[in-house]
Amino acid sequence: MAAAKTISEYLLQKLFTHGVRHMFGVPGDYVLSFFHQVESSSIKVINTCDEQGAGFAADAYARVKGLGVVCVTYCVGGLKVTNTTAQAFAEKSPVVVISGAPGTNERIKSPLLHHKVREFDTQLKVFEQITVASTVIDNPQTACREIDRVIDAALQHKRPVYIELPRNMVSVTALPYYLPQDIPLPRDDNALKEALLEARDIINTSRKPVIVSGIELHRYGLQDEFLQFIDKTNIPVVSTPLSKSVISEHHPQYMGIYEGAIGRSDIREYVESSDCLVLLGAFMTDINLGLFTACLDQGRSIYATSEKVYIHYHAYENVSLGDFLKGLLQTDIDKRETGAIPHPKPLQPLQPVTGKKITINYLFRSLNAFLDKNTVVIADTGDAMFGAMDITIHKETKFLAPAYYASMGFAVPGSLGVQLADPNLRPLVLVGDGAFQMTGMELSTSARYQLSPIIIVLNNSGYGTERPMLDGSFNDLTTWAYSSIPDILKSGRGFSIKTEDQLEEALTLSRQYAEDICILDVQIDADDKSLALESIAKAFASRV
Structure with missing residues (x-):
């Protein structure tokens, strides 16, 4: 007979069986005991600077590995990952959201405990709208069945799920059950x-x-x-x-x-x-x-x-x-003769001119020549994504972008998930300065876990996607010295880039510094944009 397992042990074993080796999150008192259990398991805790960063990292991990996990505390942590969970739902990424919660024994007479919003099930109701399955593990007799049901739903539907774990349930022995597994989807x-x-x-x-x-x-x-x-x-x-x-x-x-x-x-x-x-x-x-x-x-x-x-x-x-x-x-479909069809038109590199100001066009042509089979491109929304549509990706599933939900801030924390999911890949992150200022702090997490993304900051001092739609001072940002961030982190290399020759030198050195974070602060004019962004901005502008 198999040894009895606690609820947390059963949950962690289920995740490990499905390939999860890392869990992203931020600890808090309602989930501390579960974090402690994870540290004793075969799954490594990756504690990020912010819950949104953890959620994006788990999403990217799921896109590469097949299943991702983000773990947070009740409400103040959980409600911060609603945006990343919504993206995972919209773009079909199987992420397991685990949230600590007040113990079932603490909820009697509905006291005003810290982090509580309205009722104890308020957070659950929110996540029911943005996940494909959800549960509160409040009964050891049904815990195993509920964990299986919810995680299997994530794998079956390729969408996020929600597991709420009251803190007094973490170390309770789970009662086993013997129901058939792998219930198939309806099929005609x-x-x-x-x-x-x-x-x-x-x-x-x-x-x-x-x-x-x-x-x-x-x-x-x-x-x-x-x-x-x-x-x-x-x-x-x-x-x-x-x-x-x-x-x-x-x-x-x-x-x-x-x-x-x-x-x-x-x-x-x-x-x-x-x-x-x-x-x-x-x-x-x-x-x-x-x-x-x-x-x-x-x-x-x-x-x-x-x-x-x-x-x-x-x-x-x-x-x-x-x-x-x-x-x-297996069907008798004819094989056709190869006809005349359009083919990709690779961006041709340009010869760098010493002292010539860098442009978006030159940047993407140079990056296209820089990519190799071990590079995975992670593009944030905006010109980082639209401008990257014409670069050539050499292998399958080596380009990630939030091209439907279009949330800013995905790419930098996404690089955490990608490189931990597959250490053989080196992330090339394309991110605007606006998106970087939202989640760029996760480079601190990259440094802690000795990861080596190459970060290309498209620095045009504001929200370059929105300016062509409707401009105003609300699109402006304070300019950071992005190339100095490695000095703050005490890790990595920074490059301030204003000219074509400076870009080429920085890319060459980034290749050499294969074990380091490299940040390239590419300073472009505020009105410089790719043709793709120009076209889509005009279309959006008609609706603003």
Whole structure:
């Protein structure tokens, strides 16, 4: 008979079984005893400067590793990670939010305990709106079942979940249970068979099919099957901003990023003139669709998601993306001759001119030449993300950005999660000065755990994305000496960059300082922006 486990031991074992090796968080009195238990386990505590940083780090960890964990105290910590949890929900990232809470024995007669907002279940009600499953572990007889139910939901739906752990439950012995595990999602085999036959006939009779590859291919681990499908059919492929790098951008059938009128005109023309659009796991968001400037005809579309498949104007319920894609591999679909298609147009590096002022255009061309297969790009929202759409990512899943939820502040703490999830990767962080001032303090955490991100600060003294929409003093920021931050941290290297030759020297030295944090303060004019940002800002401005 297996030895009895406490509730915390069972929870930690469940997380470890699913690949979790690091837990991000900030301690507080309601969760201190659980943090102590974690320190005695095989999972390492990564305590960050702020809860929002912990939440973003856990999100990035989940995108690389498959499951992430953030642990915080009650309300003052928990409510600070609602934003990061909302992003994980919107962009389908499986993060487990663990919150300490007052003990069940402390709640009698509803006393006014510190951190309490309204009722003891106020925080739970908030998280019920932004997670796919939630629970309060207040009964040792149901604790194991509830932990399994909630974590399995995160893995099944690729969305965040919430576990509230009252502090007097941490060391209570959990009563085992013996219920069947891995309850499958609803599946309709007859609908799947019919959907595959209809899709086969449409694809085989089409003249110009195109695949729009979506982020769910990554979230559900379907990239290998997707590559097999491309090789089987020879159908050309585009990505969306959110799914950039879902496959290697060197693949011969890869055309580039499709984003409606915001992106390249040749890609837009090719996609929108297709008589058979095969959308696999794509999110139809405003940014993915170039603020809805995309013209994708539903009557010419096969659209598979994690929950159902749409073919033209009808839906096949309970047919998942995974089952549909694997079924397509077994279906008699013709392989096409390789035709003339658009291909990515790599940004060509420019020769640096000594003393010439740095520009956004020069920066991204230089960074494109700098990247290698062991570099993962983490872009914050704004020109850090939009300007990066044209850089070439050499391997799959090596570009992360909040391209749907678009929360500022993701990239710097995200680099923590990425490098801890895969120590073989070196993060290249693209972040505006506004976003950096929100969460850049997490470089202190990077220094503590001896991580080595390269931080590119796009320093234009304010919110460069918003200025073209509606400008005012509210878009201005105090300028920091970003290159001096290593002096404060007593760790890393800083570079102040105003010219092209200074950038090249800094990148070369950053490569040499492979074990150090490197911060490149790239000082650009306030009105300097990429063509992509200029286009999307104009579209946003019409709505402000």
